[in-house]
Amino acid sequence: MRERRSPGHRRKMSDQSDRSDKSGRSDALLKKLEWIAKLSNETYPGGLPSDVDGLRKLLNRIVVDVRAACALLGRGQASDRSDLSDKSDGRRRQESPGLIPTHGGYRNLRSFQTAEIVYDGTVIFCDRFVSRRSRTHDQMVQAARSGRQNIAEGSMASATSKKTELKLTNIAKASLEELLLDFEDFLRQRKLPQWGKNSPEALAVRKRYRGFPAKWFAESGLSDRSDKSDVSDRSELLDPYSIADATPEVAANTLLCLVNQAIYLLKRQIEKLEHDFVEEGGFTEKLYRVRTERRRRQ
Secondary structure (H helix, E strand, C coil): CCCCCCHHHHHHHHHHHHHHHHHHHHHHHHHHCHHHHCCCCCCCCCCCCCCHHHHHHHHHHHHHHHHHHHHHHHHHHHHHHCHHHHHHHHHHHHHCCCCCCCCCCHHHCHHHHHHHHHHHHHHHHHHHHCCCCCHHHHHHHHHHHHHHHHHHHHHHHCCCCHHHHHHHHHHHHHHHHHHHHHHHHHHHHCCCCCCCCCCHHHHHHHHHHCCCCHHHHHHHCCCCCCCHHHHHHHHHHCCCCCCCCCCHHHHHHHHHHHHHHHHHHHHHHHHHHHHHHHHHCCHHHHHHHHHHHHHHHC
């Protein structure tokens, strides 16, 4: 015989579920701030600062991330209050899956994160070592910008065109290939040595990169830049590899390593996109399947 539960018992179970959800959200927020407790010369890019200006920037960063966590907590509470208004159409959303697939999220792509660091570093590099009157200055900056922007544009375009996403991602890779040649030309024309793939300097850059930027982005919440008011406090993140203070040789070779890494990631991304396109088709094929199924049911 089926046991009937009283309204009081159901409310109790609901309260327990709410407390569990809130506890899970609190754990997630605390994890985003875990990097603060783990600060050391090994985990902080460039090592912990010893000068007053560097310490001020570090403290600003901590304040920014704590504010971001508080903002996320506030949005979570707001979503709790809006649950009742969402329940009325929940069944309809579940029964009618979206035709447009999940898209965007490019800030979480490691290729985009790397391309953004390359873009910021290239701007600093060109301002220091390439004359603003030279066409090369603008071309290098635009190539770096194109590498980043086309990743983002392709990710957003994937909603209705996998073909466009594939094309734009390949354009991003081609732009970074162009930038790669510019850095190689800079070193060759000034008779500066280019680091070998397995040189100690190149290995040091790659070793540092293995935990950055992906881990740094994830732990600091940098991938969620919804709080635009704090962007000015993130100036220390524009130059995580100290291009502004490096010699021409070190700056160019460091950026060469990062550009190579971005190109490698984009090659893998393109291979995955090609595989998915062959296996699943694009938006047009999905639209055709949905229309065919609808007509069959009618």
